[in-house]
Amino acid sequence: MSGLIDYQDLLRLTTDILLRGYGYNQKEAGITATLLVEADARGIPSHGVSRLAFYRTNLDMGHCRPGSEPEVVWETPVSLVVDARAGVGCRAAEWCVERTMGLARKTGVAHCAVRNSNHYGIAGYWAELMAKNDMIGTAFTNTYIAGVPTFGSRRLLGTNPIAVAVPERGGRIFLLDMATATVSHGKVELYDRRGKTMPRGWVVDESGEETYDASSFERTFYQTSFGGHLYVGGAGEESGGHKGFGLALLVEILCSGLSMGASSLETYPKGGPGGITHYFSASRMDLFGDPGELKDRVGGILETIRRSEKAGGRDRIFIHGEKEAEAREASLRDGVFLDAATKAYLASLAGRCGLGKTPGLEG
Amino acid sequence: MSGLIDYQDLLRLTTDILLRGYGYNQKEAGITATLLVEADARGIPSHGVSRLAFYRTNLDMGHCRPGSEPEVVWETPVSLVVDARAGVGCRAAEWCVERTMGLARKTGVAHCAVRNSNHYGIAGYWAELMAKNDMIGTAFTNTYIAGVPTFGSRRLLGTNPIAVAVPERGGRIFLLDMATATVSHGKVELYDRRGKTMPRGWVVDESGEETYDASSFERTFYQTSFGGHLYVGGAGEESGGHKGFGLALLVEILCSGLSMGASSLETYPKGGPGGITHYFSASRMDLFGDPGELKDRVGGILETIRRSEKAGGRDRIFIHGEKEAEAREASLRDGVFLDAATKAYLASLAGRCGLGKTPGLEG
Numbered sequence: 260m261s262g263l264i265d266y267q268d269l270l271r272l273t274t275d276i277l278l279r280g281y282g283y284n285q286k287e288a289g290i291t292a293t294l295l296v297e298a299d300a301r302g303i304p305s306h307g308v309s310r311l312a313f314y315r316t317n318l319d320m321g322h323c324r325p326g327s328e329p330e331v332v333w334e335t336p337v338s339l340v341v342d343a344r345a346g347v348g349c350r351a352a353e354w355c356v357e358r359t360m361g362l363a364r365k366t367g368v369a370h371c372a373v374r375n376s377n378h379y380g381i382a383g384y385w386a387e388l389m390a391k392n393d394m395i396g397t398a399f400t401n402t403y404i405a406g407v408p409t410f411g412s413r414r415l416l417g418t419n420p421i422a423v424a425v426p427e428r429g430g431r432i433f434l435l436d437m438a439t440a441t442v443s444h445g446k447v448e449l450y451d452r453r454g455k456t457m458p459r460g461w462v463v464d465e466s467g468e469e470t471y472d473a474s475s476f477e478r479t480f481y482q483t484s485f486g487g488h489l490y491v492g493g494a495g496e497e498s499g500g501h502k503g504f505g506l507a508l509l510v511e512i513l514c515s516g517l518s519m520g521a522s523s524l525e526t527y528p529k530g531g532p533g534g535i536t537h538y539f540s541a542s543r544m545d546l547f548g549d550p551g552e553l554k555d556r557v558g559g560i561l562e563t564i565r566r567s568e569k570a571g572g573r574d575r576i577f578i579h580g581e582k583e584a585e586a587r588e589a590s591l592r593d594g595v596f597l598d599a600a601t602k603a604y605l606a607s608l609a610g611r612c613g614l615g616k617t618p619g620l621e622g
Numbered sequence: 623m624s625g626l627i628d629y630q631d632l633l634r635l636t637t638d639i640l641l642r643g644y645g646y647n648q649k650e651a652g653i654t655a656t657l658l659v660e661a662d663a664r665g666i667p668s669h670g671v672s673r674l675a676f677y678r679t680n681l682d683m684g685h686c687r688p689g690s691e692p693e694v695v696w697e698t699p700v701s702l703v704v705d706a707r708a709g710v711g712c713r714a715a716e717w718c719v720e721r722t723m724g725l726a727r728k729t730g731v732a733h734c735a736v737r738n739s740n741h742y743g744i745a746g747y748w749a750e751l752m753a754k755n756d757m758i759g760t761a762f763t764n765t766y767i768a769g770v771p772t773f774g775s776r777r778l779l780g781t782n783p784i785a786v787a788v789p790e791r792g793g794r795i796f797l798l799d800m801a802t803a804t805v806s807h808g809k810v811e812l813y814d815r816r817g818k819t820m821p822r823g824w825v826v827d828e829s830g831e832e833t834y835d836a837s838s839f840e841r842t843f844y845q846t847s848f849g850g851h852l853y854v855g856g857a858g859e860e861s862g863g864h865k866g867f868g869l870a871l872l873v874e875i876l877c878s879g880l881s882m883g884a885s886s887l888e889t890y891p892k893g894g895p896g897g898i899t900h901y902f903s904a905s906r907m908d909l910f911g912d913p914g915e916l917k918d919r920v921g922g923i924l925e926t927i928r929r930s931e932k933a934g935g936r937d938r939i940f941i942h943g944e945k946e947a948e949a950r951e952a953s954l955r956d957g958v959f960l961d962a963a964t965k966a967y968l969a970s971l972a973g974r975c976g977l978g979k980t981p982g983l984e985g
Contacts, residue, residue, distance in 0.1 A: 467933025
């Protein structure tokens with residue numbers, strides 16, 4: 260049965276599972292649990308505690324090596340290149356973002372390219388963390404191969420998300436956190452399970468031709484490296500598919516190129532480290548003037564848009580990050596929603612780790 | 623009659639028109655002519671010499687004030703905020719990019735937010751200029767209002783282009799230069815003139831409903847501030863329209879927010895300065911390692927994509943900037959293509975300025 264579970268209870272349980280069942284140390288377990296629970300709390304279950312299964316696979320396949328500490332391999336007063344040494348992705352990201360912000364506190368701005376890492380949860384969490392510290396934060400990452408270039412047929416690039424956060428007045432944060440792929444693979448799976456026809460702009464088949472048939476797409480997706488996701492703008496150039504592809508390529512260049520790490524195509528080799536690469540940057544708001552005035556100005560721009568006339572049948576224009584911030588507030592108040600499958604999966608993990616009964620998971 | 627005109631002849635003519643007919647000084651005329659001719663040479667006629675008409679209107683309406691020099695209003699070792707004082711946009715951009723690169727040469731990285739400027743030509747030129755200097759260059763700008771937010775009906779944001787350039791091996795440059803709007807308004811005008819039905823994802827009508835009818839769209843576009851362009855991903859959220867809208871909003875925040883200048887909605891007030899805002903950043907490649915090795919790595923990533931299997935009926939995957947670089951090479955060799963209307967317009971401008979016959983414009 261699906262239901263709500265207290266945020267702190269879920270955080271504690273997820274931490275305990277990672278500590279006892281995954282061999283993560285305190286720091287690795289704490290930050291990974293935070294990233295997973297935050298995703299569920301914000302209404303992004305694709306990146307929530309159900310990802311424990313993916314993190315398990317990463318351990319079993321030798322992609323992720325808990326206890327492995329990141330190492331700085333290149334440094335300037337405004338930049339870092341880090342080798343995450345196949346460590347836990349969320350911990351590597353935390354380590355890197357802390358150091359990036361540390362540099363930016365001194366110099367105003369810092370970049371960080373990271374190689375040899377693993378999945379670091381929702382990109383938006385890291386960009387937002389910088390914005391909470393009065394910085395413009397960016398967090399990009401490559402991923403497993405998922406998408407096909409414009410006019411190509413082979414999967415070569417990841418879903419390659421972009422997250423950028425800018426502080427707004429009143430403690431609000433503008434948070435653009437988007438896969439450059441049109442949709443996540445989870446959405447395609449959902450359409451397959453429900454037997455629904457996919458909308459335009461999502462995927463191409465093995466010949467590089469756009470397809471709307473989720474079940475035939477799913478049948479071949481794991482068998483071959485041809486066919487895959489499209490990037491925002493869809494197929495071809497007419498509706499801007501080459502733009503989304505360009506953004507995905509930019510993410511690849513900044514993450515994999517600048518870190519000299521694996522490209523999406525090179526990630527997750529059999530038995531080898533995951534190889535995921537990231538790129539972060541932090542720029543202090545006071546580079547541009549008084550932060551209070553700047554945040555007011557950003558707030559003014561966004562407020563004009565919020566208040567503007569709506570399309571027929573619509574009652575709200577959403578600013579990026581608002582839906583998630585509101586979902587998070589509700590989750591903290593009422594509990595975090597988990598579907599029945601995720602609850603059952605958590606309960607089985609807890610059992611295997613010898614953890615006692617967890618409030619909210621029974622029944 | 624359309625035809626080819628020698629690059630240097632066209633550059634000289636355009637410079638002379640701006641000097642004699644527009645009251646631009648040497649520096650303003652030189653860089654503006656370069657931007658316009660470069661756009662035609664690269665196969666981007668929407669931003670080519672035909673823009674002289676728009677630049678004329680900007681003078682006549684008091685939006686642009688030649689001779690007005692930019693002024694730094696906020697400065698740190700890694701950032702500048704500049705008031706362009708309603709000067710010529712291309713000259714303001716040149717002034718700012720030179721100073722941004724100057725800071726980056728010292729510190730490694732620099733940001734620049736610019737307010738109170740004017741149209742600065744193709745954004746890609748500025749990002750590319752930084753990449754030619756071994757820096758990762760970004761150039762964003764807001765514009766006149768053109769686009770409608772996801773679930774909105776009123777035009778509030780510009781076409782808000784993003785340009786990012788990264789140096790690749792062999793002197794090549796990865797150059798992503800894209801309006802965040804799906805297409806430029808020129809494309810809609812073309813569909814109207816040809817009586818063609820527009821593809822999905824381009825525009826919405828006054829009620830915020832998607833429309834494919836170019837001629838009915840064009841009839842109302844200049845009459846009201848309702849209805850307008852969509853951003854990459856199209857209408858609604860299903861195919862990622864909120865992502866393109868988010869990118870446009872990010873451009874607005876970085877340009878208008880950080881410079882405390884006009885938002886797209888506030889640009890081009892009657893009789894007032896154009897008010898366009900820009901954002902530039904430059905990050906030296908050697909922040910991340912040896913530039914030669916990094917450029918090799920970037921080149922390797924791109925080469926894998928170039929060589930990958932093509933979709934049915936396609937023989938090439940284009941890396942961003944390649945089409946334009948090849949068109950430029952052909953234009954330098956064979957001459958710059960101008961259509962008949964643009965040639966006639968240039969000839970009439972040259973006549974009005976008392977300029978003699980220009981090779982390539984006769985007949």
